Amino acid sequence: MDKTFDKVVGGSFVIQDFDFRSIVTADDLTEEQRMIAETTAEFIERDVLPADEHLEKLDYDLTVKLMRKAGELGLLSADVPEAFDGLGLDKVSSTLISEKLSRAASFALSIGAHVGIGTLPIVYFGSLEQKRKYLPDLASGARIAAYCLTEPSSGSDALGAKATAKLSEDGTHYVLNGTKQFITNAGFADVFIVYAKVDGQHFSTFIVERTMEGVSLGPEEKKMGIKGSSTRPLILEDVQVPVENLLWEVGKGHLIAFNILNIGRYKLAVGCLGAAKEAIDLSAKYANERTQFGKPISSFPLIGKKLAEMNTKTYVLESVIYRTAGLMDAGLADIDHNSPEAGGLSAKAIAEYAIECSINKVFGSEVLDFVADEGVQIHGGYGFIQEYKVERIYRDSRINRIFEGTNEINRLLIPGTLVKRAMKGELPLLQKAQALQGELLQLIPGQVFEGALEEETHLVGMAKKIFLMAGGTAVQKFGPKLEQEQESLSNLADIMIQIFAMESALLRTQKLVEKQGEDKSAQAIAMTRVFIHEAFAEIEGLAKEILSTIEAGDTLRTQLSVLKKLTRRSAVNTVQLKRQIAARVIQSESYSV
Structure with missing residues (x-):
């Protein structure tokens, strides 16, 4: 990990x-x-899990107390630069912290x-004064942050927000009005990152403090899962927010919102990874302990198949x-967060990997849903009982495909961003697709593969050709109207x-x-095979x-016929491979590499 890797163009993995x-x-x-990973795991084991039952009952005081304890250990400051009392760690280190924290469920x-999403808007887009004022407290847990984008009438259409901000006549403050919905941490947050439209049209971002007059909260939402986290509406009624609390510039809220969401999507996937590993551990242990027909259920091939598939998807x-x-470490490496250009540079660096972040989010949430579902199935009737942790993992996992x-x-x-980049000349996608046309008309000879993973390497290359063929055909057929062909776009994304x-x-591997x-x-x-x-x-x-759909x-x-040439491959005994994978998981009673 000491090696510094070169920057990679986002989305270039397809070409x-x-x-x-x-x-x-x-x-x-x-x-x-x-x-760092061990410190996080020890904190969860020692301080959080014993308090789990109270946390699930929405004990605000206990949640804040434990968050401040996490702050003392440096677990809240990984992404905060050292200049503002943070640790300024790389993304791999902060990823490890997030992964290990996931065992703490709602906490x-x-x-x-x-x-x-609460702290990073200030890290990446705050002024020097804003960073000095807020980041040390956010890094220690002295103040807790929340992110306020969604509204009752705007979810996926974030830019359709109705919240407004109007500059006062004397130019000293903005007056904010509106309601934000489904705000995580709302019940105990001190600082809110709020999006509102200046004069009803310029989408902008503000740092709002809980103590400001006119700030109030709606009731706690009664949720299917993540019950130990606070989720409440934030209500703004003529809230006077000082002009120095405008984050970055008027009209640039969309750049902050979407880039912070990119990182939020990535971090969500990290949480899914940690939960998937825990579900595998619980399921493998249970399968060894539970006996039916005189032997442990882990000895039955269909249970082994489940564990193998759970483990494989989690490895991927x-x-x-x-x-x-x-990728993100390389992209953000050279940014000086004390410089006036930090906001623009951060936006560009994060946006570079918007495609990869969305992939992490979709793949991660769906892997966890699969793993949690199979975990419940392995537990049988007991998987439906709250006494068993896998039941909560199943319930908690469902939100990840939504937020x-x-x-x-x-x-x-995912494909929409790729096509836009190609149109701007940032990626030679269309050139690659055109070059492929001539190649596809030629006979693709059969190949003999001998070394480990040689055929799999070939298949990854063929998959890229298939994408270029299908995607190129779709672009030629639909042109600008491709964005209306949501079924085809979804397939291209997959x-x-x-x-x-x-x-x-x-x-x-x-x-x-x-x-x-x-x-x-x-x-x-x-x-991998x-x-x-x-x-x-x-x-x-x-x-x-x-x-x-197209032709x-x-x-x-x-x-x-061309597709058939590209998809030639030898049959693989995946049953035997999965039995091999399962044996290791069953023996170790844990996620196994």
Whole structure:
């Protein structure tokens, strides 16, 4: 982790191949990073889990007390620069903290909202004076932050917000009016990052303090899950906010909102990773303890299959997350947060990986939903009982596909952002798609693969060609109207998600093989092979659906014939590979690499 990696163009993974030495993985941690992870895990085990029952009953005082204790340990200050009493850690280190915190369920969400979407707007977009005033207290937990974007009438359409801000006649303050909905930490937050339209049209961001006259809260929402986190409306009635509390500039609120959401999406995926690992641990242990027909249920192949698939998807998610952390570290590395240009530079650096952040969010939330669902199934009737933690993991997981932008919205953003970048000349996407046309008309010979992961490397390359073929055809057919073809966009997004996931797992495993050899990497190799072959089959189906939407008759038959050439692969005994994966998980009673 001492190595500094080169900056990578966001979204370029669909048109470019990468060397495994160029990515960050969860296996590259320094001793210092391991210590940070251990400190976080010890805090959760020692201080938070014993208080879990009280926290789930929405004990504000206890939540704040524990958050301040986390602040004393430095767990709230990872992303705050040292100049403002933070630790200024890299994204990999803050990722480790978030992952380990996830065992604390709702309490982890309270911390996550505070250190992420609550604090980062000031870190990246605040003036020097704002940073000096707020960041030290936010880093220590002396003040708790909340993020206020959603309104009763605007969720996914964030820019449709009705909250208003009007500059006073003497120019000393803005008068804010409006209601914000579903605000995490609202019950005990001291500082609110609020979005409102200046003069009803210029979307802008303000730092609002709880003590300001006219600030009030609605009642707690009665939620399906994450019950220990506070979720209340924030009501603003003629709140006088000093002009120095305007964040960045009038009319630039959308840049703050969307870029902070990018990081929020990434951090959400990190929480999903931690929860998925815990669900695997609980399920493997239960499967070994629970006996039916005279033997532990872990000995039944269908239970083993579940554990293998849970473990495999989690390994791939972990690969995706730490690769993305490395990308963001490289992108944000050279920014001086004391400089006047910090806001613009931060916005640009974060926006670079908007596609990857959305992929993390969609893939992470859906992996956790899968893992939690299978975890409940392994527990049988007991998985439906609150006494068993897997029941809460299942309930808590459901919100992840909704907040930080629904998965549907993110699926539209993934290919939509890619096409916009291509149109601006930031990515040679269309050139690559055109160059592929000539190549596709030639016969693609069958290949013989001998080395470990050789065929899987080939399949990742073919998946990129399939994306360019299907995506290029869609762009040619629909042009600017492509954004209205939501089904095709969603399919293109799913192909992109699978490509990034496949390649991230492949590169990580190749790195492991170089470091420790094939024998010690057998589990990682097996999981990578299973995931790539199954994801590739899914990509084939998605591409067929896209082409069938666009073309018909002989043209469609020709396109499907080309697709068939691109999807040639040998059959793999995934049943045997999954049995191999399951054996390790069952033996260790934990997530296994």
